[in-house]
Amino acid sequence: MTTGLTNLKELERDAFRKFYDDGIFDLYLGGILITMGIAALITDQIDNEMTGMLITLVLAFGVTVPVLLWRRHLLRSRLGDFQPGPERMRKIQGTRLALLGSVVLGVIVFGITAALLNSGSEDILGAVIPLIWFLNSVAVLGAMAYFLDVPRFYAHGVIVGMAMPLLIWPDVLWDHQLQPWIAFGVPGLVVMAIGTYKLVLFLREYPAGSAEESADATS
């Protein structure tokens, strides 16, 4: 029984963390990165930025919806469901604020990028944009790791953050551009590999719906 844990705080943290042990968020994160790589490839082929952005959005949506549904189904049938206590709710709010901050920062960076491109200052972009991407990724996933008590998200912050520097800095520094599917795909595959490993362990530890079936049958 989980009362073997040392205190209530640890009990709560352990219970909440289980809901991120399925590796689905990792698979989603990796999937989004790979999607960005594929979208960049397609954009290069059709040579139209707007269509490329639309394709990225459609692919990202295509990854997000099934993952969210799967996660909900997977978790509810295996781990049950709970309403977090007040302290955990504050932490979840902190995570939401971090995500919102990331979106706001993204919009600002997008605006600055567009302005600098129009003024022909591409050199500054080459140095700064990857750095902002990296810091943003480390900050957001670091906040998630901290607030949600899932330490491996710190590592994800660094891995995801490497994508943009991999894409742009080799070109700026050595005049050698990595293909977008490599720059985004390799970090994406690393995160997905971690997610797959976690998912396999999770499915082994929590077999399909056995607890729920017995509960439903007698409740």
Added chain:
Amino acid sequence: MPPADETATITAAVDRLIHEPARLAIMTNLFVVASANATYLLRQTDLTWGNLGSHLNKLEDAGYVTVAKGYNGKKPETTISLTEKGREALLSYRDRLLDALAPVAGD
């Protein structure tokens, strides 16, 4: 080791309803969440549904938990939460146990 009569006093001072390991597991797991369904408690405590149901009945009779039966979509779902009385009882249980164990804590 405390004298026998002192031990008896300590045991009497502790809420025996909560002192039982399975019920303590249920109470502590409910203490750290606002509410939970039966599947969650089964997973967290490793009890069988029969055991869980039986202990929940005792805790409900004492007014420590509320058990609400409803539906999540088409599936039946039992939602359990700790009452204010249950929360206070668990805190009181903890304080009494800590008080009782205080003399041996530094050993």
